[in-house]
Amino acid sequence: MYALAKAKDELANYLSNVLNVDKEKVLNSIEYPAKEQIADLALPLPSVTKKFDIEIKGEYNGRLIKEVWRDGVFINARLNEKELLKEIFTNFSENYGIIKTERPLRIVVEHTSANPIHPLHIGHLRNAILGDTLARMLKARGHEVNVRFYVNDSGRQVALLIYGLSKLGYPDPPSGEKKDQWLGLIYAMTNVILEIKKINEELKSTTNDSEYKEKIARRDELLISASELSKRNQEYFNKLSDQIMNDKDPEGEISKIIEKYEKGEEEIKKIVRKYVDFALEGFRESLEKLHITFDNFDYESDLLWNNDVKLVLDFALTSIAKINYKGTAALDLQNYIDDDIRKEIRIPKGLEIPPLVLMRSDGTTLYTVRDIAYTIYKFRQFNADEVINVIAEQQSVPQMQLRAALYILGWKKFAINLIHFSYGMVTLQGMKMSGRLGKYISLDEVYDKVAEVVKAKIEEKKGILENLNEIVNSAIRYAIISVSANKPVSFDVKRVANFEENSGPYLQYTYARAYNILSKSTENLDISKIDENELKNEKRTLLLMIAKFPDIFINSVDHLQPEVLTVFLRRVADVFNSWYDKERVLQEPDESKRITRLFIVKGVETVLRNGLNTLGIASLTRM
Numbered sequence: 001m002y003a004l005a006k007a008k009d010e011l012a013n014y015l016s017n018v019l020n021v022d023k024e025k026v027l028n029s030i031e032y033p034a035k036e037q038i039a040d041l042a043l044p045l046p047s048v049t050k051k052f053d054i055e056i057k058g059e060y061n062g063r064l065i066k067e068v069w070r071d072g073v074f075i076n077a078r079l080n081e082k083e084l085l086k087e088i089f090t091n092f093s094e095n096y097g098i099i100k101t102e103r104p105l106r107i108v109v110e111h112t113s114a115n116p117i118h119p120l121h122i123g124h125l126r127n128a129i130l131g132d133t134l135a136r137m138l139k140a141r142g143h144e145v146n147v148r149f150y151v152n153d154s155g156r157q158v159a160l161l162i163y164g165l166s167k168l169g170y171p172d173p174p175s176g177e178k179k180d181q182w183l184g185l186i187y188a189m190t191n192v193i194l195e196i197k198k199i200n201e202e203l204k205s206t207t208n209d210s211e212y213k214e215k216i217a218r219r220d221e222l223l224i225s226a227s228e229l230s231k232r233n234q235e236y237f238n239k240l241s242d243q244i245m246n247d248k249d250p251e252g253e254i255s256k257i258i259e260k261y262e263k264g265e266e267e268i269k270k271i272v273r274k275y276v277d278f279a280l281e282g283f284r285e286s287l288e289k290l291h292i293t294f295d296n297f298d299y300e301s302d303l304l305w306n307n308d309v310k311l312v313l314d315f316a317l318t319s320i321a322k323i324n325y326k327g328t329a330a331l332d333l334q335n336y337i338d339d340d341i342r343k344e345i346r347i348p349k350g351l352e353i354p355p356l357v358l359m360r361s362d363g364t365t366l367y368t369v370r371d372i373a374y375t376i377y378k379f380r381q382f383n384a385d386e387v388i389n390v391i392a393e394q395q396s397v398p399q400m401q402l403r404a405a406l407y408i409l410g411w412k413k414f415a416i417n418l419i420h421f422s423y424g425m426v427t428l429q430g431m432k433m434s435g436r437l438g439k440y441i442s443l444d445e446v447y448d449k450v451a452e453v454v455k456a457k458i459e460e461k462k463g464i465l466e467n468l469n470e471i472v473n474s475a476i477r478y479a480i481i482s483v484s485a486n487k488p489v490s491f492d493v494k495r496v497a498n499f500e501e502n503s504g505p506y507l508q509y510t511y512a513r514a515y516n517i518l519s520k521s522t523e524n525l526d527i528s529k530i531d532e533n534e535l536k537n538e539k540r541t542l543l544l545m546i547a548k549f550p551d552i553f554i555n556s557v558d559h560l561q562p563e564v565l566t567v568f569l570r571r572v573a574d575v576f577n578s579w580y581d582k583e584r585v586l587q588e589p590d591e592s593k594r595i596t597r598l599f600i601v602k603g604v605e606t607v608l609r610n611g612l613n614t615l616g617i618a619s620l621t622r623m
Contacts, residue, residue, distance in 0.1 A: 118184025180282025
């Protein structure tokens with residue numbers, strides 16, 4: 001049991017007797033006051049009893065708790081600084097604060113899962129970093145984690161890319177060109193030319209003036225995009241334009257590609273997989289810069305070819321919840337889940353859940369049915385206790401439909417243990433994106449822009465460039481994980497690369513500062529020599545933060561809130577830097593004061609190192 005857990009246990013023992021309330025109930029209700037000046041720990045009386053006429057009389061004779069008093073509806077407590085420091089550092093380990101769970105689970109984390117048609121862009125950045133961070137945190141907590149990427153290779157977007165490549169004669173990527181960027185250009189060109197062709201044909205039969213003007217305005221916008229794309233490869237653009245404009249039935253060709261691939265025809269399988277794997281190669285190259293890797297890449301087409309999707313569809317078509325919806329088969333999700341089930345699978349009471357359409361009018365399945373098959377696959381393939389889908393908030397309703405469908409079809413355990421980790425959008429200031437028009441800031445460009453700013457700052461400060469990539473990684477990661485997932489992120493390159501405050505590099509700089517103080521010390525840290533009178537102001541605050549770190553780690557991981565740990569580390573850095581700018585450590589002539597301060601530095605160094613490593617940020621010793 002770590003120090004603060006022992007202190008809470010001590011307080012719970014005392015208060016459970018005073019209040020005549022179950023100790024566990026008291027222990028689970030102890031909290032940290034909003035303002036540190038009020039108290040170190042507090043128990044809100046309404047959380048454990050309806051009797052508020054409690055009086056705390058006499059001296060409290062505890063070890064880790066030195067004072068207990070009543071204040072309104074709270075019972076407050078103050079910690080004994082000297083005993084707390086001794087408790088923390090008597091058996092202090094390098095892994096301090098990283099508390100392993102008593103109930104390890106097998107957990108699948110699926111994240112990023114971008115369509116393999118163009119490079120990853122800033123819109124995918126938040127998904128990838130959040131997913132990777134969750135996986136790292138869960139592993140640190142002692143869970144067995146499997147990280148998966150779902151390759152959507154069976155939809156219209158991939159078919160459209162293959163259609164464009166067919167018009168170019170199925171070329172290979174030019175030597176030296178990043179493969180996903182090359183594919184993204186061909187996809188955007190193909191899409192823009194197709195849209196222009198479609199509008200041109202619609203204009204021939206448009207008689208309404210306002211509708212005609214609207215289409216002309218839309219075509220003008222597309223022509224601007226076409227002009228910009230053609231400058232990037234005139235040869236490709238001209239060839240695609242000639243071929244597509246003279247094609248009598250482009251949509252028919254695209255549909256044939258989808259149909260043949262879903263059936264698993266060998267020739268089209270080889271073609272599609274070749275180019276999809278080119279895209280994935282580019283994704284890996286981009287994500288490895290941020291130390292993001294996957295255990296498995298799961299192809300949607302495999303679920304079709306091995307009949308997983310067909311089995312789910314056949315099963316759904318025999319369900320009592322099957323209805324006819326707009327001329328096709330669907331599952332009625334609204335009338336087959338009551339309020340108790342909604343609570344169990346996290347669907348808000350009263351929210352109307354649309355029917356889940358099972359197939360198109362031509363008999364082909366929709367992605368939602370494939371999602372049911374893939375969810376079952378993830379649970380069974382890894383024998384998972386939980387599956388976490390990191391997916392944007394716009395997919396909240398489809399994710400609810402997925403859980404409801406699983407429950408209705410009999411996979412109740414999977415429905416209950418399928419977690420949608422939802423997140424808001426991320427934008428780059430001043431940039432509107434559209435992948436189909438080729439207008440986006442790629443993840444590679446974001447990385448390079450941040451690297452440029454970081455490099456300039458390092459050179460300005462006369463630092464060393466050997467850790468440039470790790471500092472860039474920290475800048476980008478921190479910008480994403482320091483914000484609650486349900487809030488939008490506006491990405492500002494200059495702000496994320498700030499070395500002075502509220503950034504990844506700032507935390508790394510603070511860690512290096514603490515590390516180098518300790519590396520220069522020749523002191524034997526004897527806990528019997530500490531000066532308890534030193535433990536006041538910022539030093540007391542830092543001691544309490546060191547004590548709270550295990551709690552922060554546990555809560556951040558167990559509630560899937562990386563921002564809680566990130567913001568806590570920032571606060572530790574702020575208080576440490578504020579203190580260190582006022583007081584010396586190694587130069588302090590008084591041995592007891594010096595040793596006490598070194599213990600505080602040691603605690604800060606360990607908390608920052610273990611916290612940063614958990615979040616995927618390197619704890620650098622030189623900057």
